[in-house]
Amino acid sequence: MTDLKLAIFGSTGSIGTQALEILSNSGNLFQISALSANNNYQLLAGQANLFKPDVLILANTEHRNKFEKILSYKPKEIIYGNDGLDNFALKGEYDVLLNSLVGFSGFMSTYNALIRHKKVALANKESLVVGGEIISALPAFKEGKLIPVDSEHSAMLQCLAGENLKDIQKIIITASGGPFKDYTAQQLKNVKVEDALNHPNWDMGAKITIDSSTMMNKGLEIIEAKWLFNIPVSKIEPVVHPQSIIHSIIEFVDGSSKAQLGPPDMKVPILYALTYPERINYPNPTLDYTQAMNLDFRPVDFDLFPCIRLAIDAAGEGGFQPAILNAANEIAVDRFLKREIRYIDIPEIIESSLHNIHSDKEITPHALQTIDRETRAFANTLLK
Ligand code: MN
Secondary structure (H helix, E strand, O other): OOOOEEEOOOOOOOOHHHHHHHHHHOOOOOEEEEEEOOOOHHHHHHHHHHHHEEEEOOOOOHHHHHHHHHHOOOOOEEOOOOOOHHHHHHOOOOEEEEEOOEEEEEEEHHHHHHHHOOOOEEEHHHHHHHHHHHHOOHHHHHOOOOEEOOOHHHHHHHHHHOOHHHEEEEEEEEEOOOOOOOOOOOHHHHOOHHOOOOOOOOOHHHHHHHHHHOHHHHHHHHHHHHHHHHHOOHHHHHHEOOOOOOOOOEEEOOEEEEEEEOOOOOHHHHHHHOOOOOOOOOOOOOOOOOOOOOOOOEEEOOOHHHHHHHHHHHHHHHHHHHHHHHHHHHHHHHHHHOOOOOHHHHHHHHHHHHHHHHOOOOOOHHHHHHHHHHHHHHHHHOOO
């Protein structure tokens, strides 16, 4: 058994379950020191009984009794409530944090882990979208302690191995285009929750699947790339690549480009982030290039998908704009999933929030939390 301790935040989500699946198949990469869930206490207990971490974190306290009854061992500590994650990130025992929390609520955990110079495998893109200015200024970030799990950014990191950031001419970030890439504006008006949750290539959680369908996901990823690789958004070019086999391309100043290819399976970038800079065996079938296949590219339709334009503009303006964009989007997606608003209302709510919320404070974790709270409250009142 290795001595390297891994904490997984959001272990019952899509990334968390896939990470544990890899770890159970690839021997003793890590000792799991902590697992966390928001609501799904049954799955958390199942994972805990298998991996026996010292610490379990369950945000929803309601399930306390039922949860402890189905545990087959006695962990050293069970932490309940919403502050558990941030506190564990700040004080708990781990060498690597896989942060697969969804939304801005994952920011403080990334921040706290980096403050302690821990390695962070980052699946919580909002940490950088909202707090990129703060995160990228931390010494641990400059030491390379933050490794992206997002497949596009994993591709960029892999293409940049052995390169200098100053030699990047542009980054071509690929997008599947989501389930509505061939829709008309008229058809988009009638999109139902079920349609939007049905992604052609990737198996992901509900929030990111909706973001992928509106192309907000690509917008957020452009902001994520901006901070990760210290590159202006004007040099990041989104392109629709429906097969999701090329995960991104870096073009260098001398006219040469490098792309990273792989099956559309999140286990590949999860594995890379966990073992970086080393590589270990991938247990599943890989792509078979001897079979006829096409790799297609087409431009992004910014008129049909206004969310990606809103994100690019917010990133260009900087300041609190990305934080407002993200908070408004989180609320809009949540309200769409609850069937309170129509699909095409999502960009309306975001745009209205960007116009109405302002702050001239200095960007600090506290100021980000304040603007996040204000934006959520505002976005919740729209179209009522
Ligand atoms: Mn991605």
